[in-house]
Amino acid sequence: MAQHYSSFERGGVKWLFQRLTAVFLIGVLAFHFFLLHFVNHAAEITFAGTQARMSQVGYFATMWLFLVTATFHGVNGVYNALINQGLTGTRKKAVGAVLTLASIALIVQGTRVALAMTNLL
Amino acid sequence: MHEHDVLVVGAGGAGLRAAIAAHEEGADVAMVTKLHPVRSHTGAAEGGINAALHPEDSWELHAYDTMKGSDYLGDAPAVETFAQDARDEVIQLEHWGMPFSREEDGTVSQRPFGGLSHPRTTYAGAETGHHLLHTMYEQVVKRGITVYEEWYVLDLAVSDHDDVEDRECHGVVAYDIASGEIEGFRANDGVILATGGPGQVFDHTTNAVANTGDGYAMAYRAGVPLEDMEFVQFHPTTLPSTGVLISEGVRGEGGILYNEDEERFMFEHGYANNEGELASRDVVSRAELTEVNAGRGIEDEYVHLDMRHLGEERILDRLENILHLAEDFEGVDGLDEPMPVKPGQHYQMGGVECDENGHTCVDGLYAAGETACVSLHGANRLGGNALPELLVYGARAGKHAAGGDMKEAEIQTGPSAESEAGDLDESIQIGAVDTSDESVAADGAAVDAKSIVESEVERQRERVETLLESEGINHAHVRDDVQETMTANVNVFRREEGLKQALEDIREARERYQHVAVSDPSRTYNTDLIHTIETRNILDVAESIAVGALAREEFRGAHWREQYQYRDDENWLKHTLLAWNDGTPRLYYKPVLLEAEKEYEPKERSY
């Protein structure tokens, strides 16, 4: 009777971050799409153009934050979706590990790419 | 075999309260119930719980109103204990978190109700019973009390002494509905029957399908007399198509009854010149039927209950639930049009004879709630007096069964209590068709508690086996026939020929019941079997009601007799009792107790 689930992992933090990143993403994603499809047509993208944009510190920082928040938001979303389908125990841990590794890899690679796009180095 | 100190059969308001009380006395309590506790019919109660909480109010006034409402057939010790304890019980409920409706200052609201001299009905919207039931179930969960839910109690395990007052109840035999397992439950200290009302005896009722009067029938067959069964309350405001109840709260808040000519007949035709719609239930029910019989009913069937003038805000605040009921079950919008209503079976005033401690004349057997008759409601129950009864007498039965320290009861029980024999027309046959297997326990040699329970388990196994294996008719038809004749003949208006006809029909139904069988062969969740067994109980209860109604030759409270249009205090200030007597029932009477701390002089009951 009245069994207690005692888990003091207060799940609210990730939930809150998912929302906060979402708020951030609304603006950035819209901006990103608009800039690269409407202002600059995607077909006309060249390395030079990219480099010009990425070399502005503000733009660079925004894009990098975009990468990090989107990764968190997306990967955490996928993780939640899987957990909601009832993943538990080792399988849950494994999924968690794989997703964390994937996000780290994505952010590392993304950062390398971003740096390669600048003329800062 | 399971074993506990106290077994509570039934988990409605009375059962839950009893279990909590017994648990508080330190007993190992278990509840055995055919429905999960929150499915009990207490949840359907709408109107409220009476308790004299206001400083200007007093328990004496509550007792006085109750006695007057009972048409002086309540026993004074029962009425006074009730009025005194009801207050603490309601506060107790509040302390357990019951979401009562509140006044601006945060205190519990109280509203006027029919037959009360003071607004003393506490309530929680129009779903008081729901909240009461859930609040108490929560307390049961909190205390970790064992609940065997969806276990159907087939019968009691009672020793088979010849004299009923020597008998002892040692437990029950129950059927696990989910698995078909039959098992014995031993009770070291007591069995409390709290199985609710018998509405299914009639076909137009506010009661649930599960209210088949099992407790009455089981106690009756174990030898405990049924008391005052003729007093059946018909509620004046039920929806015509389903019997769903429209709470008295509507009239309490100012709802008005109109006939087809749009006359406010309660006043205009002089049924209750002072109280009007708020007169006691029997008065209003008869008024409505009289209107209908005089051709002033709508569609010759019902009258109108109008609450539109109360205004949307007040209705939404206090009677919202009523709007939903009228809409879902009758397709009527109460904000827009008057609601159709007619009388329907609602409450059984009589029941298993017991004293103020819930104890019956069989040692170790208790009754509480609607099943019991401490004789609190007498010939007519006041609205809002049943829920506090569940609390007061549920708690007392639980406490007493668990060995709590209590005052000796003043009410005497059992056939030896000061009694006077009754007689019935020779031509009327009642009781068992075949008395050979109707004594309490099959094995006369059984002496110790354990073997009494075991032999009863055997008996019930056989009974179930026979029902499952033989071929025969479907119980539903037997049940239909009983319901029809009860509604036609033992309703609000009762005539001698009708009552005799009903008894004849019941007899015939009993004979046909000898040949019922269950066509579903499964052991898993066999509701066909359960309903078949319930029908047997319906037969016993229906018969006891009809016998009482035929015997009582006067007009008192809810009991109206065509040839006897007056209350006859000279001859009938007494309770009707019917004892099963191993299959050949015996009718007798015992006097009403009109004196306890106060004395109650029978007065004319006018509203």
Next chain:
Amino acid sequence: MSETYDRGAVEDFGRWREFKPGMWAWIFHKFTGWVLVGYLFTHIAVLSTATGGDVLYTNTLQGLEELLVVRVLEVGLLSVAVFHILNGVRLLFVDLGFGLENQDKSFYASLVVTAAIVVASVPTFLSGV
């Protein structure tokens, strides 16, 4: 209880016709979310050509953009992103406790607005293939 029967989840998704707006919104949001993550990974993979020099980068991107499939897929991506954003906003409002009674209407609104934006952008996306 001797035995019980588990009807499983198949039964449930077999009833998609009975799904209510809230449920559809959930399904679409999930789907679009997954597509977006998938895209995020591919996107970075494609952009990784930047580490291999400016010519490779420019050629890869322009080469891809010349393909009709890619353009069509981009329209798809747009619709997915727009829906996810709009419904995401709807969900944020739901989280804040606004407009819960109209959650079905706001879902329909997200759909309609998504469709409008996507249709309006098709010329821009498909021009010059």
Next chain:
Amino acid sequence: MSTQIEQEQAEEQAEADAAAETEESHQERRLSEKKARAEAREREEQAREEVREAEDTVEIKVFRYDPEVEGKDEPRFDDFHVPFFKGMTVLDALMYARDHYDSSLTFRHSCRQAVCGSDALFVNGQQRLGCKTQMADLEGPVRIEPLPHQDVVKDLVVDMEHFYEQMHAVEPYFQPDELPEGELEEQRQSPENREKVKMSTRCIWCGACMSSCNIAAGDNEYLGPAAINKAYRFAMDEREGEIKKEDRLEIIEQEHGVWRCQTQFSCTEVCPKDIPLTEHIQELKREAVKSNLKFW
């Protein structure tokens, strides 16, 4: 002497009588069984007649399953034609089918007035209370199935155990910090606060919400909307103190608690008591976030 003989004769006679009597009662039993069968046939015929006569009939397709009965151990649907009357509910139709065609048709029901929560069923693809659903509002033939995502025990009866466990897991009982001392002294509660918890107290434990929630289907440990609503009922009741409220938030915040809810709204759509479940869950999420922020 003669008396002796007479006595013997009398005894013989008695024995013969007794024998005849049992014989007779056997005979009687057989006859009455036959009569009973005839009667059953007649009743059924009568029901068919009624159906034929009734201007309107409705067709219901009912899910059948019984692990013990041959032919029913593989789930199937049975069709019943039931005479229609105005105001007929799904429960009425089921009861008619049971009482007139097949008494083994099994479903839970009791109050017939939407308060006991026994008969939540899956009717035409939605969780509804049988007694509260008018046949006239449904498109025929009406498909009646047990609640999805719960194990089927038999026909329309599902195993509610898990639902009850989840309800019990949120400490579903009132726990005030202190109670007023005085005799007959109640705790005070403002009408506004009562209004706030009012809807949440209406739950009848029917399980419709839980069955409709896709998350609950996937994650068996998810508390589910009804249990979270129960927690809401207490957490928002001002008669319980702040400390208890923190405890309660901790319970609903656990891993399989409120965060699982993805605002599908299915629960809110199906709740027969119109409890705004999603709203309550969302409010608890916000309360939990707020209280977490306080602790930082």
